[in-house]
Structure formats: C-alpha cells, structure tokens
Amino acid sequence: MAEAEPDRRLRLGMVGGGRGAFIGDAHRIAARLDNRYTLVAGALSSDPQVALASGAELGLAPDRIYTGFRAMAQAEATRADGIDVVSVVTPNHLHQPVCQAFLEAGIDVICDKPLATSHEAARALVETAEEFGCLLGVTYTYTGYPMVREARALVEAGELGEIRLVQAEFALGWLATPVEREGGSKQAEWRTDPERAGLSFAVADLGTHCFHLAEFVARQRAERVAADLHTFVSGRLLEDNAHLMLAYDGGARGTIWASMVAAGENVGLRLRVYGTRGHIAWAQERPDELRLAIGGEAARVLVRGGPGLSEAARQATRIVAGLPEGYYEAFANLYRDYADLIAARRALTTPDPLRLWAPTGAEGARGLAFVEAALASHRAGGEWTVIA
Amino acid sequence: MAEAEPDRRLRLGMVGGGRGAFIGDAHRIAARLDNRYTLVAGALSSDPQVALASGAELGLAPDRIYTGFRAMAQAEATRADGIDVVSVVTPNHLHQPVCQAFLEAGIDVICDKPLATSHEAARALVETAEEFGCLLGVTYTYTGYPMVREARALVEAGELGEIRLVQAEFALGWLATPVEREGGSKQAEWRTDPERAGLSFAVADLGTHCFHLAEFVARQRAERVAADLHTFVSGRLLEDNAHLMLAYDGGARGTIWASMVAAGENVGLRLRVYGTRGHIAWAQERPDELRLAIGGEAARVLVRGGPGLSEAARQATRIVAGLPEGYYEAFANLYRDYADLIAARRALTTPDPLRLWAPTGAEGARGLAFVEAALASHRAGGEWTVIA
Amino acid sequence: MAEAEPDRRLRLGMVGGGRGAFIGDAHRIAARLDNRYTLVAGALSSDPQVALASGAELGLAPDRIYTGFRAMAQAEATRADGIDVVSVVTPNHLHQPVCQAFLEAGIDVICDKPLATSHEAARALVETAEEFGCLLGVTYTYTGYPMVREARALVEAGELGEIRLVQAEFALGWLATPVEREGGSKQAEWRTDPERAGLSFAVADLGTHCFHLAEFVARQRAERVAADLHTFVSGRLLEDNAHLMLAYDGGARGTIWASMVAAGENVGLRLRVYGTRGHIAWAQERPDELRLAIGGEAARVLVRGGPGLSEAARQATRIVAGLPEGYYEAFANLYRDYADLIAARRALTTPDPLRLWAPTGAEGARGLAFVEAALASHRAGGEWTVIA
C-alpha cells in the first residue's frame, strides 16, 4: 500500500475523542498509519476546557480548536483550507446531530458506529449524505481485517458452496460487574446510560458488529430475528447479554451472541460461516489467521500475506505473512478505503469496487433496523420479528 | 485406577453392536479397557445371520449367542453364570423394549442414549429400574471425560461464581450431503429415518449431549427452551440443524447449537460456562485441556493429570499429564463408574459419591423431556416452552 | 481394526510391572485394548512379596506367578499352554538378561526401551533373536501414533521433497528438582542411578525416542552427532539435559533436545521435519493432529481418521476423526503390529509390510549406538562423532 503524496493527504477534523477517550486515539492512529490524512481541526469534547486542552495537546492550531461541533462545521466549511472530512467519535446519542451538521456543510463524514439511535434517524442521515453528495462512512472496524475480507471473497467465489449457517458472537467480560457504578470508566458510564447510549447496550454495541460481519461475509441479508435479551447485573438499565436467532434471505440460519458479562473474555469476537461444501472460522484475537475447512479435505489455515489469497485480502495487507498486523491496521484499512472513495469522487473516476466493501450509511442504518427488530422480538416474548 | 481382580469382573452381555456397528465396538473397548467386564453373551443383531456370525467373531460360546433379545434376557436371567449387566446398543427405537426386558429380568442395564423415543417411555423405564432394583446407566459418553468432570468440580467449588451463561454446541459435518440416500452408511440410514430414530434427529442425537453436558457442568436445570429447527438437506424427514435458547432455574441463560450439516467439522462438541467471576471452555477434540479464565487474572490451561485438579478429575485419570487419554478412556470411565455402583450395591455399601456423576435413567429421561419441549417450541413458532 | 477371535489371542507373560510400576499398567492396557492378548503369567517384581501380591491382583493363576524371570522362562517354555510372548518392563539394567532368557527359551519378546545398557549387548540380543527365530519388539511407543506414521508416509511419498532438517525435542519438567532424593518416586530413583539406568539419563531415556522418531519419519540415518550434555541438578550423577546436533546420511541436518529439567513441561515431545517443498510438525500432546505446510500453499491440519490419509495412518486408527485417540491406543498399535507379525510367522505368510514399521531389536540397538556416540562426543568436548 503506497502512502499518499502530501498534496493528496486529506485534512481531517474530529468531533469527540478528547483526553481519555479510547476510540479517539484509535481513529487518529488509523488515520495516520498510511499517511493519507492530517488532523488539523477538532471539537474534541463537549467540555470546553477539555476540548481546548486536548486540541492543544494534539498540536492543532488555536483557531482550529472548537468547543462546539456546529461552530466547527460552519467555520471549516468556509475556510479555504477547511477540513475535507470529519471523524465523529462522540458518545452514541450525538452521532446523528454531528453527522447531520457536517453533511449539511458539505463535509465528508466518518462516523463511529452506531450511526444513530434509531433506524429512522439513520435513514435520514443516509438521505442527507446522498443529497449533499458526501461520504458517510461508518466504522464497523472488524470488516477492515484482511482475513475477514478473505472470508467474504471465499464466499463470493463459491468456495463454501451455498451458505447455510452463520454463527457470530461478541463476548466481553468487561462489565460482568457493575463497573459503571464504581467510577473511573467514562466508557462504562455512558454506554450503560439509556440517555446517551440509546435503547440497547449489548445488541447495539456488540450485536451490530456481529450482524454487519455476518451479512458482510455470508452475502445474505438477515430477514427475521428472535431475541432473548437479559440484564444480569442488577441495577443496570439496558440488556447486558443477548441471544439471537436469525433467518437469512438466502435460506441460511444463524445465531448471534452478544455479551458484556462474559467474565474472563477479552474481545471475543468470532465468526463461523458454513456452506454446503465447508466452513470458515475467524477469531478477532488472532486476526491474521482464517481457518478454511472443506468437507472431505484437510482443514487449511490461511494467513494474511500468504499464498493464494484474494485481491481483497491482498489490498488490505501491508507486510509479509508472519509479521502480524492488528487492530490499528484493520482500522486503517477503512480509513484508506474512505480516502480512496473521496479521491475517486473528486477525480470523477470509478473507485476500485473493493473500496465499496467499506461500510457506509446503508450498513449503519441496517444495524439500527436490526437493533430495533431485536428489541421488538424480545418485548414480544421472543417472537420472530422482521428486520426492516 | 486399579484393575478388577478377576472374580470381581462383571459378566457382560450386549444387544446390538454386531459387525459394522460403530458404537458396539466403542462399548466393548470401553468395557475391556479397565478389565472390569468380560463379554460373555450377546444378541448382536436383529438379523439372525449377522447375530450368529458376530457372536462367533467375538468368541462368545455358542449357547450365549442369541438371535433375539427377549430370549437372551430370559435365558441369562436363569443361568447360574448369567450375565450381570447388559449393554444396549441397538438403533434408538429398540432401546426402550430391550431395556425393559432386561430390567424385568433383574439384569443391570447400560443403555446408549437416547434412553427411549419419548419422555413418557423413558420415565417408565426409570420406574421399572427402581422397582427391580437395577442399575439403568445411560451413556452420555462425554461427561466421562476427566476435564468435563473438572469443569463441574470447579462450578461446584464456586470458582466461576454464580453461573450466568451456558453455551454448548455439537457440530458435525457428516450429513451436509444426503449421505443416507447414497448407501453405505447404516448409521446415516437409521438415524435419519423417523421410524427407527424417533421424532428428532439433530436435537435427539446431538442436542441431548449438549443438554446433559450443560446441566452436568453448570449445576442448574434448564426450565424453558425456544427452538428453531431446520432441515437443510432436501428430502430428509427430520431436522438436521437446531438453534436453541434456554433459561435455567438458577437464573442462567444459554444456547445450544446442534448440527449434522456443519460441513468441515469433525466432532465439534464444545462447552463454555460463564459465571460472575469467570468461565471455563472445553472442546471435545482436545479433551485433556480445560481453559479456565477468571476475570482480572491470566487465563489458565488445566490439563488432565496436572496439578491442582479435583478428586473427580483425578479419579477419572489413568496416566500422567501430557500422555493423552481420549474417547475410549472417557467411555471407560462410565463403565468403571457403573461397575463400582453395582459392586457397592451388592456389597451393601455406599458408593463413592463421585460414582453417582455417571448418567443414569433420570438423565436419560430428562434428555427426552428436552427433545419434546424443543419440538413443541419449534411447532409453536419458537415460543418459550417448559421442559417437563 | 478387528478384534482377534479368541483362539487367535496370544498368551502373554510379563516381567516387571508390579504394583506402582507406571509402565507395566500401560503395557497391560495396550495389550488388552484390541483383545489380541491375554495376560496369563508374570514375574512382576524382583521383590518376591510384591511379585506374588501383584500377580494375585491381576488374577494370574498361582502356578503362573513367578518370583524370578529365569524360572518363568523355563517353566513357560515347557508348558503346553505356556506363554507365546513376554513383555519386559523391568528397570533398564535388567532388559538385556531378561530378554536373553526368554529368547533362548524360544519365546517372543516385547521389551520396553532401551533394549540394553550398551550397543554391544543390544546387538547380541538382536543376534539371539535371529538365531532363535523370535520376535524382539522394542516399544518406542511414540511411533505407534497414527499421525507419526502419516508423517513418515508423507516423507516416503515425497510430499516434503528432499529432507533437509529434522528438529526433535523431548522436554520434561519432572526432574527440575531433585525428586529422586525426596523419596516417593521409584521411577525417579532408578532412572537417575547409573547402576540401574546405565551411563546416560536424558539421552538414553528421552533422546533415544527423538532419535528413533527422527529416523523413522525422515527416512535418513543419522551418521554423526555433536553433543553438549549437562547436569543441572546438583548431586545428580547422570546428565539431565542434552543438546545434540546431527548430520544424516541423506544430507539432512538436525538437532535433538532432551531434557528432564524443562520446568513447566509435561510430555513435550515434538518433531518437525523440513524438506525442499515444505514441512510437517507434530506434538505428542495433541497426537491426532499433524500440521503439513508446503511452501506456497496454505498450511493444512491433517487429523487422524480424516480424509486423504495414508494406508499406514488408517490402519493405526480405530475411530472416526474428531473422537480422540491417545497414548494407550498408540501403544496398542505396537502390540497389534507385534501380534500380526507373530501370526504371520506362524502362518508362514508374509506380513503386511506396514507391520514392519513397528520397532524391533535393530532400532533398539541403533538407539544405544546413538547414546554411546553422544556420550563420546561430549567427553571429547563436543566433537562430531560417528554413530556406529
């Protein structure tokens, strides 16, 4: 992967992601890794003091440090050297208004997931993006991993046969105890607070990753869901565990398990997809490996950078097989995709179709449709419920 | 584990398990491994020719080779040197009548699972066994593995805290294609035939193992189930895949995935149990290892024969850590348990309580209650259904 | 694998292996597993009390319980129902005289390794066996594993290309501390005692397994060795760690690491063989898996019972892929091989050539040549030394 020549580097702004915000760091490293973006402006916190201090720490020019996202959108849209694109890394409830403000200012947006707190709001954002001709990227980070893309390429090439089963899970042990009431974790606090996180926790935060991963790889759309949501930690207002059964439009069946209370797990995101011929298995904690087991053959361990991989996997790879890439590199792949999409649009050329694998508003909206269907199913006692 | 002195060896009979019957071999090796049984009689096939030839091959005396199980039960019950115990390894639909015949003849029974084709029939067998004072073992083989017993011991000792989540799966790739119509697999034929297998395939054959394993380790009873059963291979009359959500009486939630069409899998039986403190993970294909991950500590890999294991695991172990034991040894642990239970009863002593971990009629009947509830739930569109 | 019909079962005797002797148990289970042998006689300990008690426990008839191996050899050789074959499982220094006595009595012998305490003595035994037309099996147990045999078959089929590198290691943590002086381990005592164990510990006990495994799989003979032997535990009289470099007659190079002081290891026996095209990797603690990595292709995980395996692996397999076999089954494969070799000799037929893969006196003698060369190299400051 070549670095950008400097004049092709995109000027990047950021909303949210000030001091101590985990996800802001990740976005910045991802943007920086391939040298395709330069961070030049930010409204890094809703707390003006933190916003100013964080901006200074990151070396932003004083006139590019903002204390409100609307002011930032306006000011940057009118500067000759204004930002090309903004990363939105605020708590969930602010995603929609922030995205809206920048899209309406004609600025491309890369938004952390979930895109909004309702399917309707997400759909509206997608329409705004279309209306203003802007990119609306949504960072379902995990589909940036090269071997996830390989898995999709294998499915598309028919290597697994017709897809029948899709098993996805995202198990965290992080909140097996009431961390949010012990202080010290901003993350835990806002994510378990319905005011700031929305109506769902495990499904919205983790289940949507599984859902996107499943549809991304299996190439079928989930049509219906039956849900069992549960809150294990008493006093918590949102579900911290979800068991979900799904039916896909191509005839596949599947499950999703999303848990915040899987004590002893770190980032237990795992995907298995079974077709008539065989299956693939992938685990995020060892992302460079993809197990491919075809019935009647010895199972194979494909590795990033290794022989026989798809163009999709190769384009998402920086270094030879055996030298591991990780989370930041996967994240950077999305940023690279978005940069290429913007460049192609500006050059009035057709982007490499593989760039379109990067998740955008459509996938973001679909995630919210899924969340709403899961909540509805659960309220109806686990009834099979259509995903809008 | 000491071998039996010869006069303590039990005289064993077998019904089913003639030439080419996979499970008969496994029972015989299991019985022989610790030298606690001697096979002396058999009605090894419903085909008289096969029964005679199989008996001769196994070196049974001509007068101990039977062509019908009823004749065998009667004859053996009246001989001075008649069998002490019979192994029942016929196709599923015969388990109940065969068990009944031997129990009524006062002969101890070790029956392959499922115990019967209905919960009611299974309950009746349990009552018969009680009435005649006989053992009615049911070989849910997998709970014979030492590290499964260790998992249970850890749960009982409170190492995981209060149990919240139980994830079990049994994924086979064996029948991803219509093997049963291609000839050559007796197994595939009778197991997919409702006449001989009963009303369920994936749930009855595989799901019941998961169910037993889950209850055995997690020490909670499953109260309710919501099921999605599916037949992927067209023309097949029974479900070949099942997704199940469960609610346990101690507050835990769980899932079971049972599949005959998981192409590329061998014997993918896996169990994970999560409590408030941490979890255990076990996979049958590497049975000597048990992962124990407590939140806030490094995960540990416990190994059979290794330090710090429970009495339960130690008693199920023959050889030092690092020299692997496998399926036959697990199976032999059940046979050892049954032999000890019979010996204790005869000696009018109380058996080691750990011997009671071996599954018997009660667990067999519970498996059928589970199957029936799963079928009922599925028919009702996935409704949560009480397990009797 | 079919069981033997009863009249084809071999009458087995045993020397050594009384109460508390680890390896006696393993031999007995291995002999029993496939029902090809019946244990009928034994001189189970050099301590007469233990010999008598152990024999009774194992159910031997009183007149088949001996207190001396010479008396046993004589008596059994003259009985009409005398033993067909004897298992020799004494401490090392007695292997040679015991084998000698039984061979001279015309009785087939299965001897635990090492075959003797010197290459010369081992060669003499081989000659005696030839002279008397007897089998002299030597139980390098680990080449009984099906996937080790698969590895050899792959090498023979040229799958790896020309073999260049052979890396073998056998790392135990057992004696990282002076266990032999703490009491309680008979094994530790005699194995570290030059009087009973011979002139070498790590090389003789562990290194010879590596050496046999290497030659068995790589199909080249080791010609020269350069050795660094070391005793880490003070007061121990024999080396407890060995690093060895080897040169093979087909141009390969290799290393062997044999250690009794690898604290934290269980039975860390591992083999890797690299050819011009690719390599195989096998670890005894997960014996059913064999990694096959061909350059320019994705690595494959072959499993016992799985598709595409050699006849050699298939013949060493009892049960389907995914139901694990372990150490006893590997051991039983050697016993099965020996039984078939004896049966073929008696029937004046040619045995299946795969039966000849079972190690016999020639391999036993070679192991001692290797031990002697390693000791000589070490004494000469690590000089490259020819293996006789």
Add this chain to the structure above:
Amino acid sequence: MAEAEPDRRLRLGMVGGGRGAFIGDAHRIAARLDNRYTLVAGALSSDPQVALASGAELGLAPDRIYTGFRAMAQAEATRADGIDVVSVVTPNHLHQPVCQAFLEAGIDVICDKPLATSHEAARALVETAEEFGCLLGVTYTYTGYPMVREARALVEAGELGEIRLVQAEFALGWLATPVEREGGSKQAEWRTDPERAGLSFAVADLGTHCFHLAEFVARQRAERVAADLHTFVSGRLLEDNAHLMLAYDGGARGTIWASMVAAGENVGLRLRVYGTRGHIAWAQERPDELRLAIGGEAARVLVRGGPGLSEAARQATRIVAGLPEGYYEAFANLYRDYADLIAARRALTTPDPLRLWAPTGAEGARGLAFVEAALASHRAGGEWTVIA
C-alpha cells in the same frame, strides 16, 4: 501512550528505504505511528533517480532529497531546521559508513541491524557515538514486543527461578529455493551476496535476532558457542541454515536455530526460557500471548493489556487486551523509546530506566561478536568458541 505535542516531534531523516524497499516502509510507519517523528529528509537510494523519485513520493521538500548520504549528513547538520535523527535502512555493508557519517555530524542514529559487518567496526561505531554524545539505536525489532518485555520482567522478578535453558529459533521458508537467482527479489539478492551482506547470512540476519532476544530475556550473557553452519541451496555462497549450542555466564545452556530454508514457515521466531521454577514460551506470529508455565501449577496465558503485567509491558501497550497489536506497533515501541531517550538527554534528565531496554550500539556490537564466534566455531569443526 500519549502522542507528542507537535513541537516535541523529532525531525527524521532516512538513508535507504526507497521504492520497493521493505524495511524502509516499516521504519516509516513505526516512526509515524505514535506521532513522535516527522520525516523531512532522505537519501533514499544509492541510485540517484530512485532517490529523487522516492523522496518526491514521500513528499519531502526538494532541497531535503539527497542522492548521497555524506552530502545529506553535512547539509542537515548545518541547517537550522536540520534533522534530529536519521534512520539507516540501507543494505548491511553500508550501515557502518552511514552511521559513522551522521554520528560525526552530531546527528542521532537509528540503524537497522546488523550494525556493521564486523565486531571491530561495530565497536568503533559505539565509540564514535559515545564521543559525539549521540544515540546509536539498533532496531532488533522483536524486543519491542510488549510480551517479550513481559518475559524479561518475569525473569528479572525471579518468577522462573534461576535460568537454565534458553531455546531460540528463527525459521523462514523464504529461501528454500534459489530465489536470489530467479530475479524479482532485491532483498534475496543482496542478502545472499557476501559483498553486500557480509560473511554470514542465516546467523547474521536471523541468528542475531535470536541471540539478542535470548540475552535480552534471559539476563545472562552468552559466553561460548558451538556451531554447525550449512548451505543447502547449491550455488549459494553463504550459510542458509545454522544450528548453534550456547553456554551462558549464569550457568544456562541453550540452542539457536536460524534457517532461511525452513520451507513452509513464515516468520517462525520463537523463544522459550526455562528456569528452576518454570518457563515462558513466546512465538512472534502470535505476539500478544505469552505462555507462562510454572512447575506444579496450571500454565497461564498472559496477554498484552491483560491483568498483572509488568510496568515494562504496560508501557509498550496502546490498546486494551484482545485488540491485537502487531509488528508495526512493536517497531514503534523502539522508536518511542529512542524519542524519549533523546528528549531526556536534551532535557538533561534521567530517562525512565525502561527506555534503556531499547537496543543500542552495545547490543549491535554484541551481535557481531556472536556472528564472528559462530563462524570461527564452524570453521574449527564445531569447537566451542568464546564470544568476544
């Protein structure tokens, strides 16, 4: 890990690393990842055309693109905004003169390993660095991995007891065939060419990484080596495989295996260190995991970011346990260390002692002493040879 404020960012130059040079990319990404460096100048190739084009691609100002390293050193040393530090990523034979030129110009140096082509030359560089008060970093990349640092911290804390055994290996399959004669790999060409690579290939390129890793973690100095070097690919002038036995000053023994012809391997760098209490095992391809097995306890799997890790590991970590970091992040840790060392020197403060874990000239020189001793040993038929 905080990013640098912009005015603390170091101005970086680079010698070598033009188009198509693998290692230049890695250095640049490593330098950029934590935002502590800005690349502003370069002499990126010995071919002036390539140097100019590469500089332009990287966005260097025209007056900071050089076609010769001496001109660059001189010019940059005199500019007010001249580079603070230079990365040296040329072929091996140029490391020494390039480093010399920049050190004499008073510019800090970060040099890819090996530092020079002889121990003497390397020692001279170390002296030059001292004389001019400059940093001379040497990027033995792999000790930048957090879990390697954890391994060292465990050794220092005495967790393993007294260290006895150090087993290191670096197995690549890359050059199992004569790639260097097939064209297309600049790397393969110069690395196998004694003129440009020096007198050793496998030992110098791979063995030195093992050697540094071994000494870094085990905290003992290797005193003597016995070597068996071999060239498997005919026509190749330097050894492509090395087996080495080592003796350490603290009483440990060890081996190193370095191979370019281990067909089927990717980047098989593995380290195991055994002490009296237990051992650690680490494999570069899964760098976030460290196995810790203490005798008499269950083995533990430590993970980067996980609980109970040392300060050293924590400081080398950016993101939570379970989100993988990889090779670039390890590399970036060295760059971060060097930046901190430079900052401390400029601030006249004492750096965090953990920063001194980053390898510098002393370790670079030691690597060359090791190479020379290995070559001497081999020439003397494997004689134990003192490492200077």
